Amino acid sequence: MEALPGRPGNLTQAEEEKLRKFWEMFLQICGVFDEDGAEGEVSPSLADQGKTVTMGSEKHRKKRLNIFKKRKEKGKEEKSADGKSVEVVATSSKQSDAEDKWGESKAYHETLAKHTPDEIRSTIWSMVKHDNPDALLLRFLRARKWDLQRALVMLVSTMNWRASEMNVDGELMMHGEEYALLKERTGDEPAKKQGQDFLAQMRLGKSYCYGVDKAGRPICVCRARLHKAGEQSEESLERYTVYLIETTRFLISPPVDTGCVVFDLTGFSLANMDYSPVKFMVRCFEANYPESLGVVLVHKAPWIFQGIWKVIRGWLDPVVASKVHFTNNVKDLEEFIALDRIPDEMDGTSGWTYEYLEPVPGENDKMKDTQTRDELLRERESLYDEYETKTIEWIHEEDGAKRTTINEERAVIARKLKEQYWRLDPYIRSRSLYDRIGVIKPGGHLDYYSAWEVPAVPNGKPAPVETSPDDID
Numbered sequence: 001m002e003a004l005p006g007r008p009g010n011l012t013q014a015e016e017e018k019l020r021k022f023w024e025m026f027l028q029i030c031g032v033f034d035e036d037g038a039e040g041e042v043s044p045s046l047a048d049q050g051k052t053v054t055m056g057s058e059k060h061r062k063k064r065l066n067i068f069k070k071r072k073e074k075g076k077e078e079k080s081a082d083g084k085s086v087e088v089v090a091t092s093s094k095q096s097d098a099e100d101k102w103g104e105s106k107a108y109h110e111t112l113a114k115h116t117p118d119e120i121r122s123t124i125w126s127m128v129k130h131d132n133p134d135a136l137l138l139r140f141l142r143a144r145k146w147d148l149q150r151a152l153v154m155l156v157s158t159m160n161w162r163a164s165e166m167n168v169d170g171e172l173m174m175h176g177e178e179y180a181l182l183k184e185r186t187g188d189e190p191a192k193k194q195g196q197d198f199l200a201q202m203r204l205g206k207s208y209c210y211g212v213d214k215a216g217r218p219i220c221v222c223r224a225r226l227h228k229a230g231e232q233s234e235e236s237l238e239r240y241t242v243y244l245i246e247t248t249r250f251l252i253s254p255p256v257d258t259g260c261v262v263f264d265l266t267g268f269s270l271a272n273m274d275y276s277p278v279k280f281m282v283r284c285f286e287a288n289y290p291e292s293l294g295v296v297l298v299h300k301a302p303w304i305f306q307g308i309w310k311v312i313r314g315w316l317d318p319v320v321a322s323k324v325h326f327t328n329n330v331k332d333l334e335e336f337i338a339l340d341r342i343p344d345e346m347d348g349t350s351g352w353t354y355e356y357l358e359p360v361p362g363e364n365d366k367m368k369d370t371q372t373r374d375e376l377l378r379e380r381e382s383l384y385d386e387y388e389t390k391t392i393e394w395i396h397e398e399d400g401a402k403r404t405t406i407n408e409e410r411a412v413i414a415r416k417l418k419e420q421y422w423r424l425d426p427y428i429r430s431r432s433l434y435d436r437i438g439v440i441k442p443g444g445h446l447d448y449y450s451a452w453e454v455p456a457v458p459n460g461k462p463a464p465v466e467t468s469p470d471d472i473d
Contacts, residue, residue: 031117
C-alpha cells in the first residue's frame with residue numbers, strides 16, 4: 001500500500017520544505033541549538049515520564065551546529081524556565097478565537113514560560129514511541145493546513161497536555177490496568193474508586209477495539225447504551241478515553257495512520273447522553289491527536305439523536321465533521337467493514353463478542369528491571385541525538401541530491417528508533433488487554449483477529465504474554 005499524500009515518502013517539494021522548516025523551529029524550541037548554532041545545555045526533565053525522558057539530563061550534549069550556516073530568520077524570543085532566551089522562528093501565534101477554540105496559544109506561551117527547552121524536547125520525544133518522527137510532526141502540519149506557526153503552537157500545547165494535564169506516559173500508560181486493579185483491591189477510598197471506575201468501563205466493554213475496516217484502519221467501537229451519566233467520575237472517564245486512544249495508537253500500522261470509530265447507538269436513550277465526555281473526546285482528536293480519525297460511523301441513531309447531533313456537530317472542525325457517516329443497518333456498515341468482521345451484536349457474522357480478560361500476575365515483571373530499562377533508555381537517547389544531528393544536516397543542506405541522501409539516512413535511524421522502542425516497551429508500559437490476548441505481539445507485530453484468550457500453562461493457570469528483546473525478528 002502506497003503512502004498517502006503528505007506522509008513520509010510522499011511529500012511534494014513544497015511540503016518537504018515546510019517539514020524542514022518545522023523541524024528547525026522545533027529544534028530551536030527544544031534548545032538543541034541557539035542563535036549562534038551551538039547546542040544548548042540539557043536541563044532537568046519535566047516529569048519522570050516512566051524514566052523515558054531523563055537520560056538526556058546526565059550529560060551536556062556536544063556542540064553540533066557550528067559547522068553549519070545558520071539561517072537568518074526574524075523570530076521571537078521566549079524566555080524558558082531556566083531564564084535563557086530561545087529563538088523561535090515565526091511563532092507570533094496570533095490566532096482568532098475561531099481558530100483557537102481549545103486555547104492552544106495560551107498553553108503554548110505558558111509552556112515556554114514554565115518549562116525548560118529540554119523538558120519540551122524530552123516530552124515530545126517520549127510521544128514519538130514507535131512512530132516515524134517525521135510522521136508525527138506531519139500530523140500537526142496537516143492539521144493546521146501547513147501553517148508553521150499554528151502547527152508549532154499545537155505541538156507544544158499537546159506536549160503540555162500530555163505531561164502536565166494527563167501525564168500520559170509517566171503515569172497513565174506506565175501504570176495501566178494492573179495498577180488500577182491493585183488500587184481497586186487495596187487502595188484508600190479515593191484511589192479505590194478511581195480503580196473501580198476505570199476497570200468498570202474495561203469490564204463492560206463500553207469501548208473496545210476489534211479488527212480493521214476495509215481500508216485497514218483499526219476499529220474502535222463505542223457502545224453508548226452502556227454509559228450512564230454520573231456512574232463514573234469525570235476524571236475516570238477522561239483517563240479511560242485517553243488510555244483507549246493511546247492504546248489504539250499501537251494498533252495502527254503504516255502506511256495506515258488513522259482509525260475507524262464506530263458509535264453504536266443501538267438501544268440509546270437520553271439517559272445515556274452525557275455531553276462532557278463527548279466534548280472531551282472531540283478535544284482529544286482535534287487538539288491532541290491530530291489527523292488520527294479516518295472515519296466515524298454513527299450506527300443506528302434513534303430520532304432523539306437528531307437534536308443531540310446538531311449540538312455536537314457545532315463543536316466539530318469541518319474536516320472532522322466531514323468524516324462522520326450515519327449507518328442504519330448492517331448493509332450500511334458493510335460499505336466500510338466486511339460482514340464477517342462485524343461483531344455479532346451489530347448483526348455481523350464474525351462470531352465474536354467482547355470479553356474483558358483481567359490483568360495476569362507477573363505480566364509486568366520486566367518493569368521491575370530498572371537496570372535493563374535504563375540501559376535501553378540510554379541507547380534510545382543516543383538515537384535521538386543521532387536523528388537530530390542528521391536532521392540538522394538535512395535542514396541546512398542546499399544541494400538537492402545530497403539532501404535526498406541525508407533524508408534516506410534519517411529514515412534508517414527512524415527505523416532503528418521503531419525497533420528499539422519495542423525492545424524498551426515492556427520496561428516502561430504496563431501490559432494492556434490487547435497485549436494480554438495477543439493482538440499486540442512482541443516487536444509490535446499485530447494480529448487483529450487473535451484468539452482473544454490468555455495462553456494457558458500446563459497447570460491450567462493463565463500465563464502472561466511475555467516480550468523480550470530476543471523476540472524481535
